[in-house]
Amino acid sequence: MTDTFLERVKNTIEKYQMLAVKDVVLVGVSGGPDSVALLNILFLLKEKYQLNLFVVHVNHMFRGMQAQREAEFVAELAESRGLGYRIFERDVPKLIREEGLSPQEAGHRVRKQIFQQLGQEIGAQKLALGHHAEDRAETVLLHIIQGTGLEGLAGMLPVSGWTIRPLAQTYKDEIINYCKENGLTFYLDPSNKKPVYLRNKIRLELLPYLKKELNPQIVESLVKLENIAAEDNRFLDELTEKLLPGFLISSQKGKLILSTVKLNGEHLALQRRILRKVYNVMRPEEQGLSFNHVERLLELCQAAKGAKQLNLPRAIVVKKNYDYLEFLDEEVHSPEKTEGFTILWEIPGRVELHKHITFNAFYTSTKPIVFKDFYQVTLDGDKIRSPLIIRQRKPGDRIKPLGMEGTKKLKDIFIDQKIAKEVRDEVPIVCCGEEIIWLPGITMHNDYKVSSNTKCYLNLELVKDEYV
Amino acid sequence: MTDTFLERVKNTIEKYQMLAVKDVVLVGVSGGPDSVALLNILFLLKEKYQLNLFVVHVNHMFRGMQAQREAEFVAELAESRGLGYRIFERDVPKLIREEGLSPQEAGHRVRKQIFQQLGQEIGAQKLALGHHAEDRAETVLLHIIQGTGLEGLAGMLPVSGWTIRPLAQTYKDEIINYCKENGLTFYLDPSNKKPVYLRNKIRLELLPYLKKELNPQIVESLVKLENIAAEDNRFLDELTEKLLPGFLISSQKGKLILSTVKLNGEHLALQRRILRKVYNVMRPEEQGLSFNHVERLLELCQAAKGAKQLNLPRAIVVKKNYDYLEFLDEEVHSPEKTEGFTILWEIPGRVELHKHITFNAFYTSTKPIVFKDFYQVTLDGDKIRSPLIIRQRKPGDRIKPLGMEGTKKLKDIFIDQKIAKEVRDEVPIVCCGEEIIWLPGITMHNDYKVSSNTKCYLNLELVKDEYV
Known part of the structure; x- marks a missing residue:
């Protein structure tokens, strides 16, 4: 088992060209079995690829003393292998209270920021995370349940940007076996066992139900869907990016003007993506427009009747005038009095x-x-x-x-x-x-x-x- | 309630241009609330669109006497409105035994065949079915669970081909209310209540669980996903169709030759679709290639090493030779002795x-x-x-x-x-x-x-x- 597991991880690394010689790799280590196994495998490959491994751990301050012990455990893990490491503490409970975020969102945001800053600081080319096939399947389900288009189906790919997931094609039980057979100790996060968060509910209730009652191969099915949707989405996204300038009549800071005549002549799939892309050009840090916002924009493009103005999230105002659609950033151009405002509010x-x-x-x-x-x-x-x-x-x-x-x-x-x-x-x-x-x-x-x-x-x- | 429900159905019909003046419309009526409400609404619109409505009912012979009564009920429903109708009997249990199909598959296949034949016979332009938003959400879930790419996410659109679904944007409880308020009687199929079939399990267990525990708006989320995926898929499909000839070196009956050099230079999303399209050109009546078959074909295209031949379902053999891939229909070209066969077998x-x-x-x-x-x-x-x-x-x-x-x-x-x-x-x-x-x-x-x-x-x- 161990051998085929290790082989499979190595194959994943090769197939997706996850590592290049002399890469500086930041390794996210929580102290759980996944990241402990990941670190061990990357350490085995250190010489072959002449890797420079650097360990990072984030204490989310949810669980007092135990979190403290986990941080110390990760520090020892890195020290015993002679690897550089850094431990961060962030008051995530405070962030949740102040920003109204879910615990999982808050944790994700905090980690992302730390990984990016530290990665720049140490000049890392890669960020290695311990996600496995079941994590990917969970993520696909999570996005389907919360409502998504194609992008959401591709949530946790083996490689996305600088993030690599060498365990992406392996399973939790194999990882735990690998740890046991190689004498690797790890911590199990007790908050993973509580079905209070959406993701935990999916992990502890929904996925096991689907597996037992509806399809024993559900994880594989979802990972396949992720794979296909990711490629289709990437293709459509690149195409949209290439075509966008052809739809713009004018483009200046905080103001983009789109030809509705050209847009209405296009395929609906492209219309939707062009509209979302225009918004993302103006608000690149945002998640993007929801389905309902896009549908309302389409109505604005097509119809002479009805609302002539739509307010999009984060102070983007869209106005329909004759044959064009004007996207205005109210933070750049101080708005005139908005007449007849209509805003869609997706709940929650x-x-x-x-x-x-x-x-x-x-x-x-x-x-x-x-x-x-x-x-x-x-x-x-x-x-x-x-x-x-x-x-x-x-x-x-x-x-x-x-x-x-x-x-x-x-x-x-x-x-x-x-x-x-x-x-x-x-x-x-x-x-x-x-x-x-x-x-x-x-x-x-x-x-x-x-x-x-x-x-x-x-x-x-x-x-x-x-x-x- | 009734009024807004009826308005919504009318809006759906208009938005998707489901009916044209003087259409001959075949209406599938099982006798359940959905199809009874559907028939009633189409009857209300008969004059406005000058419709010629024709009722069709299929007795699947699962449930003896009760099925008989339902068939008589549908006949009376049509007669009392002065509409033409036809009742079919098909021994679906026998088909299940003989073809190894699931009850739902077998029923679907039987109905599809009857609708098509009868539609041609009476010159129908449209086939109206009573599917509602929850049916669509179920279908999306069913396909996700069984394993799908983009096509499967778009299973039950408001309009697909000649099929129209005027109730696509309404909900089961509204439909039952509409029937009650308008004094419409209907039969409830008791087999819908048994969670033994995959689809019933999804309807009776999974969807209610998702709604209660994870997202009260789950039906809407799934219908949105269907909408988006359908358009993205249609766009990619049309593009693939247009590009396909450029990838073919030669095309004759039962034998297509594809340039691997050209294919390997393309985006992965297109590579996958071109390969699936080639198979569908040769076997148009089949569901299409599975993800794993496509992945193996991609390996065949890219690698010099490994298997040089792959057997696809329904006697299509693919051979790699230098820079091309030969697709051979063994039913047209009698095969030589297949050397070193390898076939993928998706289970179930x-x-x-x-x-x-x-x-x-x-x-x-x-x-x-x-x-x-x-x-x-x-x-x-x-x-x-x-x-x-x-x-x-x-x-x-x-x-x-x-x-x-x-x-x-x-x-x-x-x-x-x-x-x-x-x-x-x-x-x-x-x-x-x-x-x-x-x-x-x-x-x-x-x-x-x-x-x-x-x-x-x-x-x-x-x-x-x-x-x-």
Whole structure:
């Protein structure tokens, strides 16, 4: 077993040309079996490739003393082999509280930043991580469940950018066997055993269920899908990049103008990608546009009727004028008064109305505290379908206010609440389809309130700049 | 509710241009709520579009008297509206037994054939089916679980070919509500409630679990993924079709020759699609090549070393010669003696060794009958990874025969079994990786036998022509 395992790892390294002679390789070592096996194998190959190995460990400060011991263990592992190493401590729980991130997202962000900085500092060409086939399958499932296009299906490839995953074609049980047979000790992270995080649920519940009940080869199926989708996506992405300039009428800092005539003549697959690419040119650090945003942009391109303006996340405004679409970065060009704003709000998730107001939505399974000011509301999650729409009021708007049985004109509510005429156009109105479900700071729709039957609580909040 | 539901169906019909004036529309009606609602809505639109509606019902003969009553119910439904109709009976259980298909596959195949024939007969432009958003989400999951590339992600689009799905953007509970509010009676198929078929398991267990535990919007996420993947796939497919002639050196009946030099210079995503397209040109009625077949073809294209020949399903042989790859249809060009055959066998599934011998693999969760002739064996499914390899013997081959502790030379086994020298090269040898796991008609590997720990039984069988 050990021999074929080792051979397989070596084959993976060769097949994907993961290592070049004299590479400086940063090795991420958590202290778990995967990264311990990885370090051991790279150490075996050190001479052959004349590698310069450097170990990095990040203590996420979730688990006090035990995390401390793991850090010491990794330090000893590196020292005993005469390798350089660095241990980082980051207060991830604090980051979670402050940024509203999930534990996994926060950990990922922290590690990514550390790896990049340290990699530059020591001049590393490669970053080696211990992910295996089951990790890849989990990632594919995670993205499918959270909603994804092609990119999300290709989450954890054997090689992506400077990251290499030599264990990408091996399995957890083989790795643990390898550790045991070679007398390698390791720590098992107890937080991996709790099915509270989405990823852990997938690992501990969903994947085993799929394997047992639906397809014993599920991991292989998912890894294949990742492989195929990754190549298809890369091809389409490169093609889009090449074609993009042909669709642009003008391109300047913070302002791109796209020909809708040219775009509408293209294949829908390319239309979608061109629109996403334009956004990514302006906001390269963002994850990219959601499906619903792209669909709304397509509507804007095609139709004469309907909204002539769309606000995209992170202060990008898109305006339709005749035969072109103008993408404007509001951080570069200070915006005029935005007329008739409409923003899509994917839930769960965040969206910016403008620089000073952000909306945030998240699900919980236990009933949260009730705030009476209506800047934060809890709704029955099963009644809501994503995306919500945040828009300006329009004539004839009505809502059934909390505690009432009939509907009421928005205009009358504004008058009752003594909201000045001049600011009524600036009050963001939150809709689910055609229905107004929330007037932030004022009231919410009675039919969406939490009842004794509610199983899934959806929390919506409006966060103003001064509170952050 | 009813109004918005009906509006949504009408919008779907308009958005996807499902109906044209004076269309002859064949409507598949099972008698369940989906197809009953569908027929009702199309009937409402009959005048507006001047439609000619024709009802078709297929009795799969699974459920005796009840199926009979359902057929009569559908006939009355059509008659009461003055619509033409036709009821078909097909012995699907017999087809399952004879062709080794799953119940769902067999049903699908039967319906497809009937719809096509009847459609031609009555000159129908459209086939309307009652699939809804949850059906689409199920289909995406089904394909992901069974293993798929991009095509499989786009299984049940609102429009595909002549098939239209006006309910594609609505949900089961809305459909049932619509039926109730409009006094429409329907039958519920009790076989939909049994989680024994893969699709039912997905509907009754997996989707509810995903919705409850991981993402309340899972149906929407999957439908989005289907949408995106469908467009990306269509674009790539059309591109491949356009580019294919440029890769072909020669093209005649049953023989296509591909330039490996040109192919190797292309993007991997296109390489894979060109290879699959060539196969589909020769076998248009087949589902297409599996991932593993394509990977082996790529190896054949790139490497000078290794196998120079590959047998693809349904008697297509591929030979590598210098800088080209020859695809040969053995049904057109009678084959010379195939030297050194190697066939990939995706499990579960079927593969043809040649015209007269087929292999079949399927999983069961209960222990099946044991056959002593070794033309059918049951193995421990958890120990096997797809694909298996069926190949010719080679020097040094060994196996640990059933009931023995040590390994034995294949040559000695052949001598013991008195298998003539001349035919030893024709005995197919079944391997999992490097290991021989089954010698059909002779023995199997001792380590793969079923034990008291076996949870998943893998059945392998060799089917000879004369037995069919």
